[in-house]
Amino acid sequence: MNQPNKIKVSIVGGSGYAGGELLRLLLNHPHVEVTQITSRSMAGKKVTLLHPNLRKATELRFIKPEELVECDLLFLAMPHGEVMGRLDEYLGKAKKIIDVSADFRLKNPADYPRWYDLIHPNPAYLDKFVCGLAELYREKIRTADLVSCFGCEATCSILSLYPLYKENLIDGPVFLDVKIGSSAAGAKSSAASHHPERANSVRSYKLTGHRHMAEIRQELAAANIFLSATAIEMVRGIVVTAQIMLNKDLNEADILNVYRQYYQKESFIRIINEKAGIYRFPEPKLLAGTNFCDIGFEKEEGTNRLVVVGAIDNLVKGTAGQAIQAMNLMYGWDERLSLEFMGLHPV
Numbered sequence: 163m164n165q166p167n168k169i170k171v172s173i174v175g176g177s178g179y180a181g182g183e184l185l186r187l188l189l190n191h192p193h194v195e196v197t198q199i200t201s202r203s204m205a206g207k208k209v210t211l212l213h214p215n216l217r218k219a220t221e222l223r224f225i226k227p228e229e230l231v232e233c234d235l236l237f238l239a240m241p242h243g244e245v246m247g248r249l250d251e252y253l254g255k256a257k258k259i260i261d262v263s264a265d266f267r268l269k270n271p272a273d274y275p276r277w278y279d280l281i282h283p284n285p286a287y288l289d290k291f292v293c294g295l296a297e298l299y300r301e302k303i304r305t306a307d308l309v310s311c312f313g314c315e316a317t318c319s320i321l322s323l324y325p326l327y328k329e330n331l332i333d334g335p336v337f338l339d340v341k342i343g344s345s346a347a348g349a350k351s352s353a354a355s356h357h358p359e360r361a362n363s364v365r366s367y368k369l370t371g372h373r374h375m376a377e378i379r380q381e382l383a384a385a386n387i388f389l390s391a392t393a394i395e396m397v398r399g400i401v402v403t404a405q406i407m408l409n410k411d412l413n414e415a416d417i418l419n420v421y422r423q424y425y426q427k428e429s430f431i432r433i434i435n436e437k438a439g440i441y442r443f444p445e446p447k448l449l450a451g452t453n454f455c456d457i458g459f460e461k462e463e464g465t466n467r468l469v470v471v472g473a474i475d476n477l478v479k480g481t482a483g484q485a486i487q488a489m490n491l492m493y494g495w496d497e498r499l500s501l502e503f504m505g506l507h508p509v
């Protein structure tokens with residue numbers, strides 16, 4: 163493949179948390195120049211007003227989306243429902259698009275009225291968008307022009323369960339308990355994000371009917387996966403705890419082998435298998451700013467119950483990092499470029 167040395171990239175939705183994180187990571191990318199970044203509400207203002215961590219790294223100012231000029235690749239980081247009806251406009255700006263919203267994640271058009279309460283206006287494109295999770299779709303992403311990334315809770319859940327489903331090791335339903343930090347809800351404030359309400363909280367907010375179940379069920383080809391979500395005292399991070407009954411008598415070494423078979427060679431998946439220390443299971447605070455997905459588990463003695471724990475940074479592996487990993491594949495570059503931050507400890 164011809165690997166261009168430098169491409170011009172624009173970001174739509176740059177005032178949001180996902181857009182800001184895309185910019186942070188792309189500014190360190192040796193083959194990318196971010197030429198434009200949009201915000202309707204902040205047009206004309208310096209991006210560092212909203213993303214002060216990027217001071218001295220960029221002099222970019224926000225522009226209005228209608229001022230976008232053509233570029234090589236467009237990252238779309240808007241709320242769901244904002245891209246699906248206006249895809250042609252964006253396709254007029256770039257041949258390659260990576261969307262981090264839910265607009266092209268689900269492949270069955272009937273899932274949109276069911277989970278998002280809307281009729282998809284562009285269903286012919288659902289199959290044209292390749293799912294952006296490199297660990298599952300690496301070969302398809304390499305030749306894709308259109309990529310759609312999964313939601314953060316779905317990403318963590320899918321990666322945590324994928325080997326067990328692929329190997330057909332699960333008996334009956336799987337129940338996922340997801341704990342999530344506040345940045346997953348985006349930069350716009352709401353009653354639920356108001357500091358006195360959000361601080362110190364362990365607030366269950368979506369016990370049934372969570373939209374990310376649609377993506378998880380789609381990718382794992384299983385209907386009986388159920389997810390409940392709780393907002394906890396954390397800014398970045400997701401931890402998923404999955405309650406699973408195995409359909410055969412496997413010990414922890416067998417399970418470790420299954421995970422290794424799928425993930426041993428993956429740069430961004432770490433199987434946590436430590437029997438001592440305080441970090442024996444995945445802990446999202448260690449992952450802040452990194453593109454890792456950490457996965458651990460414990461098998462209950464005397465039963466077939468397996469508890470799997472997965473953790474990611476929702477804004478990196480759950481959004482911007484996933485998208486950039488996909489971009490690296492689309493251009494034939496090392497997929498780790500700009501994603502090699504190891505995290506902090508202590509933090």
Ligand SMILES: NC(=O)c1ccc[n+]([C@@H]2O[C@H](COP(=O)([O-])OP(=O)(O)OC[C@H]3O[C@@H](n4cnc5c(N)ncnc54)[C@H](OP(=O)(O)O)[C@@H]3O)[C@@H](O)[C@H]2O)c1
Pocket residue numbers: 174175176177178179180181200201202203204227239240241242244262263264312313314345346347348349350476477480481
């Ligand atoms: N936050 C996460 O952890 C996370 C994880 C996975 C996926 N995602 C997905 O990423 C997307 C963005 O999430 P976020 O958390 O960054 O949300 P956010 O903080 O609310 O940001 C949304 C951005 O979209 C812009 N925008 C809204 N409507 C627009 C329109 N019609 N045209 C152009 N720009 C528009 C907003 O800026 P202006 O209004 O100023 O234009 C803002 O920059 C969502 O689809 C979300 O589901 C987020």
